[in-house]
Amino acid sequence: MDPRPPESRKRKLRTFRHLDPESIAHPWDVQALRTLKRVPGLDLLVRKVMEYGLERILYLENIADNVRVTEAMYPKLLRSLRWGCQILGVDEPELYVTVDPVPNAYTYGHTKPFIVLTSGLLDLLDEQELFFTIGHELGHIRFSHVLYTVLAENLKIVLEAVGRATLGLGQLVGISLALPLFDWRRKAELSCDRAGLICVQDPDVPIRVFMKLAGGSDTNAAMSQAEFMRQIRDYEDANESWLNKAYTIAMTAFRTHPYPIMRAKHLDEWIRSGDYASLTGLELETDTSNEP
Helix, strand or coil: CCCCCHHHHHCCCCCCCCCCHHHHCCHHHHHHHHHHHCCCCHHHHHHHHHHCCHHHHHHHHHHHHCEECCCCCCHHHHHHHHHHHHHHCCCCCEEEEECCCCCCEEEECCCCCEEEEEHHHHHHCCHHHHHHHHHHHHHHHHCCCHHHHHHHHCHHHHHHHHHHHCCCHHHHHHHHHHHHHHHHHHHHHHHHHHHHHHHHCCCHHHHHHHHHHHHCCCCHHHCCHHHHHHHHHHHHHHCCCHHHHHHHHHHHCCCCCCCHHHHHHHHHHHHHCCHHHHHHCCCCCCCCCCCC
């Protein structure tokens, strides 16, 4: 059986198992990670994550509360997962679906990673869009993001434990760590959007995903991709002033993801710059000029 999602079977998807992750990574992600690694006490906190078994706790909670994707349970999602693993050269993680009306996807687990999709996401996205999302999550594994993601999810618990062991040092470390950790986490998403595009190999698909995440509609006839691309340009113009940039930083400081419009903007820039095509050797099959 062909493991590719139906629309992808019209095209011959290429695999990139040996593509250097650093060549794909968004420059903001690379710089933010360097900044994060320079934070004093980071190594201690990471050790505590592993010592307290927080990764294992997350896994047990997940397997007890969600549905695992198998050949008999959401088989189309399993085929997309396996094809994404082939393209990116990632060992197959477990994939789960959880009941949650909010469209979301996330990847946890450093030594044994697993991916979770919410039921709201399955209701919102079509099969190709879910393939992009799965590719995005596989990107977190390919880029070795997951250890720091586990730290971010358990920062409060770890800081309390370190504080008890170090007579309050953990609280001081937390103040210096929280902002760069969340800053890196948002910027890491931009790299994973690139991984998702490399999986789906159709630039229109991720733009549709961002449009739906922003607008919440699963009816293609009700939304115009050309209008959404124009909105990206409006966002660029509005964000030019230093005041708007300051407000943007304040509004996003503790978000786990960038705004969908920003994600669309950065991926569109990567495509239009020619870097996506030169890196992958993939010719664009769709018009990315943003004209209606």
